[in-house]
Amino acid sequence: KLRIPSTLYALAVLAALLSVHASFAQEELPPVPEPAENPITEPKRILGKLLFWEEQLSSDNTMACGSCHRHQDGSVDPRVGQHPGADGVFGTEDDIFGSPGIRRQDAAGQPIFDDIFGFGVQSTPRASIGIVGNQWAPLIFWDGRAGSEFRDPQTGDVVIAAGGALENQAVTPILSDVEMAHENRTWDEVIAKLAAATPLALASDLPPDMEAALVGDPSYADLFADAFGTSEITAARIGMAIATYERTVVPDQTPWDLHTMTPAQSRGLITFLGNVCTTCHASPQFTNNSFRNIGLRDPDDDGGRFGVTHDPSDRGRFKVPSLRNVGLRDRLMHTGHITDVGDAIQFYRGIGHMHFTDNQDPLVLGGVNIPESAVADLRDFVENALTDPRAAAGTFPFDRPTLFSESVAGVPATSPESLLLACAPNPFRSRTTIRYANQTPGPVEVALYDASGALVRRVVSVARTAGEHAIEWDGLTNQGRRAPAGTYFARVATKEGAAAIRLIRVD
Known part of the structure; x- marks a missing residue:
């Protein structure tokens, strides 16, 4: 041998x-292919990055594209939602661990009871698929429904004859009544909301390039003018800007x-x-x-x-x-x-x-x-x-802001773990109790905001001893009127940090 x-x-x-x-x-x-109709430019890239992380692009200000596609998590969703699968029954072997979406809402933004999820957050029937590699993909989504030809979602006209799968993918979730939209949402509504919004008003800890783009407090109309030459905000331009940003997030190191x-x-x-x-x-x-x-x-x-x-x-x-x-x-x-x-x-x-x-x-x-x-x-x-270690570390081009909705689970990334937040009942009809704990004595403010970020009620602003506390909201506004049914955010702020949680008031 x-x-x-x-x-x-x-x-x-x-x-x-x-x-x-x-x-x-x-x-x-x-090299990343660029459609002739949508070449990569820096103003378009930064606009796309802002839009990708813009929670105000959703109906109720709780979801951004980046909510389900976080670069530090492999460009997928670290959150886990549960869908009952084909049999419609939770807890069986065909359940799907998808992405949490939004609560079901009618065209007026009012909560609707869903036969599967009740008044709770809906979940997608598939897990999110990563955006990594989509720059070269002729078909996008798990089923490939986003194809190469990109048509204007408003007019049906061909905008990109070939190579526009990213653009198709970018516009799809915005009108999904599971992912980002109330039922029967229209592009006119999306555009009107974006035109009136302060860019990234809900986000914090903005990366340097995003902060630089917002120096001087530009409106979205200003940013679209920088990117496209005119201030018109359209569905096609939203898709083209987001796609441009996605084409620059390449894990090649x-x-x-x-x-x-x-x-x-x-x-x-x-x-x-x-x-x-x-x-x-x-x-x-x-x-x-x-x-x-x-x-x-x-x-x-x-x-x-x-x-x-x-x-x-x-x-x-x-x-x-x-x-x-x-x-x-x-x-x-x-x-x-x-x-x-x-x-x-x-x-x-x-x-x-x-x-x-x-x-x-x-x-x-x-x-x-x-x-x-x-x-x-x-x-x-x-x-x-x-x-790519840059993705793992969250450094450029994989950097991102902190989303406001990241605090909804209880403790935002910027707050100490000692600040706990819960509300019950939720959803509620007339009253709900907000519970929190501060580690050290000091001032505490509890306030309620509507889905647009407007102050509804300042419930309490006092000094508190260290420990657990509870405060009740009776569903009234600062003016003593009954707050309408809809989505609200309860925010607790102490010298240790702040946390917020989403509430639903139903009639």
């Missing part, structure tokens, strides 16, 4: 690693791009190349933008691409996402059932997850042969070698 000296074997492995890494890493991301992978990551790359991974996740985008049925769920639950093409061969097929920055995500796949890269690898290996074989792709039918000894290195490659 031939025995190879361990030193020679180690040298051979090292040579193979260096050879594979050198040849594979030569593939660089191509990963260890893979910079040739700085560790030996373990290089070994993981060899496993990646030696298996079926690259059939769908080809470099340098690490997606081929195809649609696949990997057997995650029964295609009768959600037809995916079939719902767009009506081609039976597309049943259960969903878009292959880019693996760039996937290591920053807590939920993967269109159902949100896969928790991280390690869990995804186990799914493909056929371990710990059921596979639904109806129309399942032959590539993964029966599981993918990845040896246990190779799993750790493969995971390291996908999670870390394909992650």
Whole structure:
């Protein structure tokens, strides 16, 4: 039996690693394509960035594009909403872990009881898909419904003949009555609201480029004039500006791009190349933008691409996402059932997850042969070698402001954990109790604001001892009138910080 000296074997492995890494890493991301009708300009980019993080773009000021697409979380949503899935019953195996949206509202912005979510926050029927890699994608969304030709949402005229999938994607959620809109919202309403809004009035901790753009307190009409030459705000221009911003958020400084992978990551790359991974996740985008049925769920639950093409061969097929920055995500796949890269690898290996074989792709039918000894290195490659550290750190171009709605869960990022906030009942009809805790004695203000940010009622402004406190709001305004049914924000401010929570008053 031939025995190879361990030193020679180690040298051979090292040579193979260096050879594979050198040849594979030569593939660089191509330039981001720009439609001739919508070239990238700096005024348009910064307008798009402002709009992307603008909560006032939603009907009730609680949702921005960036609410569901946060760069530090792999450009997906770190929040988890629960949708009952095809059977309409919560707590069963077909539940979807999607994105929290808005509460259901009628055309006047009044709360509507929903048969699934009641008066609570709705959830999308699919998990958010990352925007990473969309710069090169001919079709966008899990089902590919955002195509290349971009038509003016108001007139139907062709604005971009080809290459406008990003523009199509950008305008879609704004009128969705689950994601950002009250029922039957129109573009005229969106435009009128934006024209009257103070840009980024609800956000804080603005990055330097956003702060610079708002020096002198420009209106959105001023910003649209800088970007497009005239002050007209239109649906098409909103989509074009947001798409321009998205075209500039490119994660091209990963260890893979910079040739700085560790030996373990290089070994993981060899496993990646030696298996079926690259059939769908080809470099340098690490997606081929195809649609696949990997057997995650029964295609009768959600037809995916079939719902767009009506081609039976597309049943259960969903878009292959880019693996760039996937290591920053807590939920993967269109159902949100896969928790991280390690869990995804186990799914493909056929371990710990059921596979639904109806129309399942032959590539993964029966599981993918990845040896246990190779799993750790493969995971390291996908999670870390394909992650841009600027995205993880939230630095330019992945920087962002703090959204006002981020405080709704209880404690905003800028406040100490000691400031807790809860309201009950919520929704309420006549009275609700606001509870908070301040760690040290000092002044406390409790105030109520409507969805537009206008002060409705200053409930209390006094010095408080340290500890837990409760204050009741009787639903009256400062003028002693009954506040109309709708969305409100209760804000508690102490010397330690501030926190806010969303309230719903119903008739």
